[in-house]
Amino acid sequence: MISAMSTQDIIAAIRFDAAGLVPAIAQQHDTGEVLMVAWMNRDAVAETLASGRVCYFSRSRHALWRKGETSGQVQHLKELRIDCDGDTLLLLVDQEGVACHTGRRSCFFRAVRDGALVEIAQPLVSPETLYGEHNHG
């Protein structure tokens, strides 16, 4: 929980793109696993800092995307970091369950090994269990 004034100062240090967005990497704070990359606008950053739960901006739905709102797979913010030129965020999070809409822990489950693209992780939960009839989130 931080003050509105502090939030303004922090947001002022971020270089949002022409669409008002900045990419954010979510990394599991203790294991270092890179979980996913999504986008944030000013409101998403402000809400994330205020609530301690990660909120992105969905480019497809043009709306705030409170991670886990539908799926229950919430990301608790441990620390927000900004890179040297201010145009990328690194979110250290504690991920409940899985980050990926496919039911895998991380979205980065395809790797180039021996010259071919292979899946290196299996779903831990089915998308149907996560979302039922809903869209992902």
Added chain:
Amino acid sequence: MISAMSTQDIIAAIRFDAAGLVPAIAQQHDTGEVLMVAWMNRDAVAETLASGRVCYFSRSRHALWRKGETSGQVQHLKELRIDCDGDTLLLLVDQEGVACHTGRRSCFFRAVRDGALVEIAQPLVSPETLYGEHNHG
């Protein structure tokens, strides 16, 4: 070292944006530290896979950017991963020296702590030592 055919298949799995670019996260393969984020085009991905040394695309210079070419701070590719929707890459690398042009190990050296943005890492080497009179890279 992988074949040209394999490289084509891998590149076909990547969703480049309208400018022909995809963001790539560089992560130190053993410690899990997120080092930097930059952009790659098709040629940068192909060269990285072929050479085993990370090559980005510089949006400011509109040219391939062989990381470490000027600074000596080379990134050796350990594994390339692609996320679920193919629009972000994760590069597991072995970073020689420092990733950030400020001389810090990681570009993500500013963190929100106690409501304020603070520097959490100091330069390990001066930019002048890294680049002399040259631009960064």
